[in-house]
Amino acid sequence: MADDEGRHQRKVRHHFLLVSYGFQSHINPGRVLAHRLARLGGVDGGSISVTLSVPAATYRCMFPSPDADAAEATTTDGVISYVPYSDGVDDGSMPRDAADRAVRRRATSASLSAAAARLAGSGRPVTCIMCTVVSLPVVDVARELDIPVAVYWIQTATLLAINYHYFVHGYSELVAAHAADPAHELRLPGLSRPLQISNLPSYLTDMSGSESAKAFSEVFQEFFQYMGQWQPKVLVATLDELEPDALAEMKRHVEVFTVAPMVGSSTEARIHLFKHDSADKKRYMGWLQAHPEKSVVYVSFGSLSKYTKHQMDEIVGGLRQCGRPYLLVVRRDGIADDDDESRSLEKRTQSQGMVVDWCNQLEVLSHPAVGCFVSHCGWNSTMEAMVSGVPIVGVPNMFDQPTNVLFIEEEWEVGIKAERSGDGVLMGTELARCVELVMGEGAKAMAIREKAKALKEIAQAAAAVGGSAERNLRDFVKAIPCQNQ
CATH class of the missing domain: 3.40.50.2000 (Glycogen Phosphorylase B;)
Incomplete structure (x- = not known):
């Protein structure tokens, strides 16, 4: 021995x-x-x-x-x-x-x-x-x-x-x-x-x-x-x-x-520092499975950002205005001024969307039902969207995100940036406009989806x-x- x-x-x-x-x-x-x-x-x-x-x-x-x-x-x-x-x-x-x-x-x-x-x-x-x-x-x-x-x-x-x-x-x-x-x-x-x-x-x-x-x-x-x-x-x-x-x-x-x-791959084990168990995963993956291809708006702003109740109301209002099914990730500690807000969101969105504390993001993005990712544009999230071929609506907040969204929109053309109001709030009407611009049937939406598909192929070849x-x-x-x- x-x-x-x-x-x-x-x-x-x-x-x-x-x-x-x-x-x-x-x-x-x-x-x-x-x-x-x-x-x-x-x-x-x-x-x-x-x-x-x-x-x-x-x-x-x-x-x-x-x-x-x-x-x-x-x-x-x-x-x-x-x-x-x-x-x-x-x-x-x-x-x-x-x-x-x-x-x-x-x-x-x-x-x-x-x-x-x-x-x-x-x-x-x-x-x-x-x-x-x-x-x-x-x-x-x-x-x-x-x-x-x-x-x-x-x-x-x-x-x-x-x-x-x-x-x-x-x-x-x-x-x-x-x-x-x-x-x-x-x-x-x-x-x-x-x-x-x-x-x-x-x-x-x-x-x-x-x-x-x-x-x-x-x-x-x-x-x-x-x-x-x-x-x-x-x-x-x-x-x-x-x-x-x-x-x-x-x-x-x-x-x-x-x-x-x-x-990693969508089936590879990941480390979750936030509550995430098999029951949670079964619930949101089953919900995705019930929706048509490229129909769902996935919304997540990462592990560090916090949002006010007013901002979250605007986000939910914009998603409801879209009329599309959506999966919204809101951590229990992710709303700065109302600890119970994430629970109330679940009650308000049941007919059209699903609200979860946390999820396996790469597995969600890899699901055929997801057609758009509303993201803070952190680089990990951006790369996961690219590997999955999912167009992005960017809502940058801090760190590298303002730079990333510039390249997402203007260099790689796989998404667009949502503009905030003068007081820094993403208004619901702006979110709805951007989601429709990416998920609709217009020429720009079609071009973005084609770019996202091409980039997915490049990323998958690099990862092979x-x-x-x-x-x-x-x-x-x-x-x-x-x-x-």
């Missing part, structure tokens, strides 16, 4: 430690990437080991057990391993201020370093540490252990280029000078089109001086300065066909590997065995120094 174990350990060529934030939008693409890496093993008699590390509070949610709080907790799903990391607080909260951020950074770095030491002690030394988007503790650990860093950029190549030029090449001053003018246009090197201030990620144009704005700025500034100096390898969750100009630009600065789509996602991932692995050769 010992000899067999020794031979197995000598065959292990790589061990990736992938560090994720505790958000739904980070964990699932992180898990999919980890699984894809692990399943690349077997080349040259070697194998690839992957450990996904998540915050302790998230780990407890994912794997509830009496041992989940242990500092050395670990589990496996048969393909990859999972370990928690501690930020010293472990309650899922965000840092309060700069001092709190510094304390948590030190605690996280120490926790990840200890996890790496345990992995090495078990015969699986970490050969590369990775992070979703940005992570300063990951940089700290990489420096301490002298191992390569790789970035899993779960946004577009365009967002990568915007951030790189903003934080590394001094475009922050230009943006700051025009931040109050949403219509002001600026050109960034290598991008296919000029961008208005309103098209930029919200965290780059927030000049309020709020704690969250300062946190984003400080973390991104240090991380991108590191990226500019050390040029880590970057896995970008995009397709070559989607963003050729932005990719060509970023390849001038860092080594980029396009690995999309990393959304031997497709570009797998080839590029293999090239990435080959570029990382090995252990135990």
